[in-house]
Amino acid sequence: FQKDILNLVYICESEGLHEVAQFWQQVVQMNEHQKATFSGKIISSLFNTVTNKKICIFGFAFKKDTGDVRETPALSVCHMLLQDGAVVHVYDPKVKREDALAEFRYHNMDVDERRLIFAPSPASAVEGSHAIVVLTEWDEFKTYDYGAFYGTMMKPAFLFDGRALLSRAALEGIGFEVHAIGQARPQGGCMRIRDAEGAPPVPLAPPPRQLTPAGCCASTTGRVILVTGTAGFVGFHAAIALRTRGDGVLGIDNFNGYYPPSFKRARAKALEEHGVLTLNVDLNDAEALSSLFKEHRFTHVLALAAQAGVRYATKDPQSYVKSNIEGFVNLAEVARAQDPMPRIVYASSSSVYGLNTKVPFAEDDVVDQPASLYAATKKSNEMMAHTYRHVYGFFFFWVGFFT
Ligand SMILES: NC(=O)c1ccc[n+]([C@@H]2O[C@H](COP(=O)([O-])OP(=O)(O)OC[C@H]3O[C@@H](n4cnc5c(N)ncnc54)[C@H](O)[C@@H]3O)[C@@H](O)[C@H]2O)c1
Numbered sequence: 404f405q406k407d408i409l410n411l412v413y414i415c416e417s418e419g420l421h422e423v424a425q426f427w428q429q430v431v432q433m434n435e436h437q438k439a440t441f442s443g444k445i446i447s448s449l450f451n452t453v454t455n456k457k458i459c460i461f462g463f464a465f466k467k468d469t470g471d472v473r474e475t476p477a478l479s480v481c482h483m484l485l486q487d488g489a490v491v492h493v494y495d496p497k498v499k500r501e502d503a504l505a506e507f508r509y510h511n512m513d514v515d516e517r518r519l520i521f522a523p524s525p526a527s528a529v530e531g532s533h534a535i536v537v538l539t540e541w542d543e544f545k546t547y548d549y550g551a552f553y554g555t556m557m558k559p560a561f562l563f564d565g566r567a568l569l570s571r572a573a574l575e576g577i578g579f580e581v582h583a584i585g586q587a588r589p590q591g592g593c594m595r596i597r598d599a600e601g602a603p604p605v606p607l608a609p610p611p612r613q614l615t616p617a618g619c620c621a622s623t624t625g626r627v628i629l630v631t632g633t634a635g636f637v638g639f640h641a642a643i644a645l646r647t648r649g650d651g652v653l654g655i656d657n658f659n660g661y662y663p664p665s666f667k668r669a670r671a672k673a674l675e676e677h678g679v680l681t682l683n684v685d686l687n688d689a690e691a692l693s694s695l696f697k698e699h700r701f702t703h704v705l706a707l708a709a710q711a712g713v714r715y716a717t718k719d720p721q722s723y724v725k726s727n728i729e730g731f732v733n734l735a736e737v738a739r740a741q742d743p744m745p746r747i748v749y750a751s752s753s754s755v756y757g758l759n760t761k762v763p764f765a766e767d768d769v770v771d772q773p774a775s776l777y778a779a780t781k782k783s784n785e786m787m788a789h790t791y792r793h794v795y796g797f798f799f800f801w802v803g804f805f806t
Contacts, residue, residue: 442483447673454488459532462539463495470497472506477538482512492520494528534561553577620699622651629701630654632708633681634667642679654681686730692737706749716776727780746798753805754778
């Protein structure tokens, strides 16, 4: 138990054995890190959010054949999922909900109890869920009909095996997207996973080759798309959708600090698993943009990078001018110099309707009354796009997102 290791740390410290104490302290830290990494993996795989998603947890006990929940890994995994807004349905043959809640309280972990459900059967925990997460090595988990479970789940259906308990090959054969821990690297360097008891280890696919910008631009549809702002909310999802349909997709983003860059880096990392790289390039860097265009001959640009948000303009008005006005013109100028010129699809905003009172809004409404600096820059972009189209015959399209 963690508390025993911490006692050991304390005893070592008081006996002057600082290096031994440090060693045991690191064991505790490593355990915590592994739990956080596992939960983070679940969230990033589920497209970076589990808000309002049903997640099924198989096993809450510290180990099989017991109802003991003291310091079970299920605590931190469920806590992180609940913090991110998931609805967590637990099935454990022995653990009672009140024992789990008492353990959360003991560790001062706040949980929204309405979103922590203990299911009466494995099937009811699974039905309608986005993912199954195995956290205890109960034998009965190996005997379930995962094919039947798969039929009742949302798609894509994920399975995160925190105990390396189940047969990955069999689950993947059913259609699950499987992530498992407990993997070891044998001498040949090929990753292998310990399979269900008795079965031979199943070799995993070799790790993906290093992603390169040229590799990302390989296309089966003839479209090669530069997506700006791929570390952002819309850009992340759009890049996955485009890549999934076979387009070549390369992303750029300047990872600015409007909201935590760590979120943006996590998105960029998760995008790599979908075959999309995000290069750290600013819209205002004409040289970098020019060489990207020259090298990859983009057929389209999905222009999403912008200083978004209405209220932030009272804090940093220049960021709107820098990204939305200067950056926009810079991108348009670089694109204009290409032969043939790529088509640009640009993200405008419902905010351009500003103080208009006529409803419903229409695409041909006059939008001359923006109510924020953000809206004013977005409206300017629409006018600039019109100008580029008029002067150079540029193919410029814009979509107005409504939040
Ligand atoms: N999310 C919405 O509800 C909404 C509504 C209306 C319009 N939009 C528009 O859609 C687009 C995407 O919005 P989002 O919600 O994904 O915003 P976001 O802030 O999550 O993403 C924008 C991304 O652009 C990047 N960026 C900003 N300036 C840059 C620059 N100069 N160079 C390179 N990268 C830069 C940021 O780092 C960020 O990752 C924006 O143009 C926004 O104005 C969004």
